[in-house]
Amino acid sequence: MRRVLTASETSLLVEEADLDASMRLHAALVADPLAGVVELVPAARTVLVRFDRTLVDAATLTRQLHAVEPVHGGPEEAGSVRIGVRYDGQDLDDVASLLGITAEQVAARHTAATWQVAFTGYAPGFGYLVGDDPIFDVPRRSSPRTRIPAGSVGLAGTFSGIYPRESPGGWQLIGRTDAAMWDLDRDPPALLVPGTTVHFEQLERESVTVEPSAVSSERSGPAAPAEHEHPFAVEVVRPGLQLVLQDLGRPGHAALGVSASGAADRRALRAANRAVGNAPDAAAFEIAGGGAVLRFTGAAVVAVTGAPAETTIERSDGPELLVEHGAATAVEHGDELWLGPLSTGLRTVLAVRGGLDLPPALGSLSSDTLAGLGPGDLGGRPLRPGDLVPLHGPAAAPYAVDPCPAPAEPLPAAGETVELRIVLGPREDWFTDAGVRTLLEQDWTITPRSDRVGVRLEGAVPLERAVTGELPSEGAVTGAIQVPPDGQPVLFLPDHPLTGGYPIIGAVIDRDLDLAGQLPPGVHIRFRTVASAAEIRGD
Known part of the structure; x- marks a missing residue:
């Protein structure tokens, strides 16, 4: 019996009886695509259907999915x-x-x-x-x-x-x-x-040698940039807690097992790019936790948005310059940008006029830390001391510098409580009524075991399951709240796995995803539903 479940504001999960039925449904949806559907994620007995709300509403799409006739499916022989x-x-x-x-x-x-x-x-x-x-x-x-x-x-x-x-x-x-x-x-x-x-x-067993991790360099003060072939570049002197490259991601590659990834705070990325005259979706630096030092080769124009930190430019032959949050600031050859510690929020965005001169991976410069997918030779890994990121140079920017700095978004600090709006589904019925009430009525604390893949939450009372069996792997979206058997949820961020096997009780709405990407450890979350799964589907 086919069921259509709510997975998020923009996703439906179609459940079939078994693997064969889900493969036949997937084959039918590929052969005759429905209007407004942007991506399909087939799984063990489900197909996740992502759609564009400007082209189709969930209620209409639900009716259409119920009417789809499955075709002969299953993967063709591939060697x-x-x-x-x-x-x-x-x-x-x-x-x-x-x-x-x-x-x-x-x-x-x-x-x-x-x-x-x-x-x-x-x-x-x-x-x-x-x-x-x-x-x-x-x-x-x-x-x-x-x-x-x-x-x-x-x-x-x-x-x-x-x-x-x-x-x-x-x-x-x-x-x-x-x-x-x-x-x-x-x-x-x-x-x-x-x-x-x-x-x-x-094969025969053998011992494995684990190489020690690289250690961050100590502060050494401004120095002349290393000689290299790029007239414009950024050299990583100190990466901070985590330094990655991000644009708006690479949606549309689910067939390869690739999720969209992209900036954890999209508003901050757009604001930084707007400040320096880049296209809104241009790639920039995303720094978690502050504490980064970057050295510039050639002149540049930069802007810092997202989590506020005291940011200065240390010149090799002049006084230190304070960088205003959200404002375009000129940088000279050999200057170092110092990003101080954060008191609120988690991730700061640094855009450079003209953008990054790197070859994209599947159409994007985003560093997907889970998939190991990213531009050039970086392979999605966080940047390390000594890494060099080539730039196109300030003349390559398509727009004029924005003279009006974007005000800093108010962001929470450890110990504060924030509200995230969610829709329930697709597997809220795997939890008791008491378990669903616990999700909505209890404060959840973000633990230090959190990253771009997901935010691990901890609550005094774990979520109580009504169904204790195994859930076959099925598609997941950014913002999904997945619940392992220990009852302590994980909130998926942009580098989340494309599929997973623990039940998802709800998903954060799109308007609150940027805030979710800015929550540091120690922040408390309170979830609030904005619409029932049935209301979204028009049941």
């Missing part, structure tokens, strides 16, 4: 690959215990089975594999890990999968491989595309 695996995963013994066999038998049956990629999601290069051995049906971990190494081979429900890069996740880990799941220089970039047949081969 086969063999993947070597060392079966030494952290959860191997637990999985063996759950299945009632030995760890050696888990490895033997995993390699003996024939697997096929049913769909992709979570992150670029992550394929959901279905196998022909019915023994493989294991629950996810009760609380997801914050870091899973690249190449980890896992199990969740009836699926197996391989993490393309280091990321959080809740799958049971049974082994690891050195095979590259995602490579933009490969065609297609994903090793595992829908329809690919996969055979695993057991």
Whole structure:
């Protein structure tokens, strides 16, 4: 029985009986697209349908989705690959215990089975594999890990999968491989595309050496920029807590398992670009937590917006210059921009007139920290000391500098309470009435275990589940409130996984997403519904 559920203001989740039915529905929606639909995310028994509210309303689209006739679906054959695996995963013994066999038998049956990629999601290069051995049906971990190494081979429900890069996740880990799941220089970039047949081969175990992380440099004062080939550039002297490049993202690539990513505070990005005369969607620097130092090669015009911080320009041959928040400020060759600590908010945006001179990845310069997708050779990683970002130069900006600085948006500090407006769904029925009341009536505190992927929340009373079983993986949107089995929610930010297997109880509305991206640890959140899921669908 088909159901159409509310996933957000601009997304509906169509639920079918099983994987085959969802694949047939997806095939029908691809063959004959509905007006206003901008993206489809197929999953285990659902299809997430994102739509443009200026072209179609949720009630009309709901009726149309109920009327879609499924077609013959399922992925076409896409060749086969063999993947070597060392079966030494952290959860191997637990999985063996759950299945009632030995760890050696888990490895033997995993390699003996024939697997096929049913769909992709979570992150670029992550394929959901279905196998022909019915023994493989294991629950996810009760609380997801914050870091899973690249190449980890896992199990969740009836699926197996391989993490393309280091990321959080809740799958049971049974082994690891050195095979590259995602490579933009490969065609297609994903090793595992829908329809690919996969055979695993057991390799001998070996020790793994972990290299120490790079350490940030100490303050050294203004210095002449390093000699290089770019007449205009920014050199990272100190990145602060996290320094990434962001524009308005890369929507429309769900078929590759790629989420949109993009600036955590879109208003701040647009304001900074407007101040220096760039196009509103031009890429800029996004700095979390303050404390960054950037050195300029060549003259530039900059603007700082978002979370307010005392910002100064240290000149090699002149007095220090204070940078007004939101105002265009001239920078000379060799100058250093110093961003002080933050007292409110979390992320500051620095735009440079003319923009960044880097090759885009799938049409965007955004750094997707979960997917490892970003411009040039950066691969989506945060910037480090010594990194050099080439600029087009101030003459390349298409518009005049805005003479009217944008006032700083009021942002919260740790200990303060903010309200975020949400719509419930798609899985509020997986929670008791008391659990839904707890979501809306209890204050939730942002924990330090938060990043651009998601904000981890903590409340005195966990959300009570009405359904305790496993939820097959399904599409997720920015702003989704996902609830692991421990009952402590995670609020998804722009670098969230494209699909996930924990139930989503609601989603923050679009107008409040920029505020959600500016909430530092220690802030308290109170959720408030603005419309019921049924009202949005016109039920």
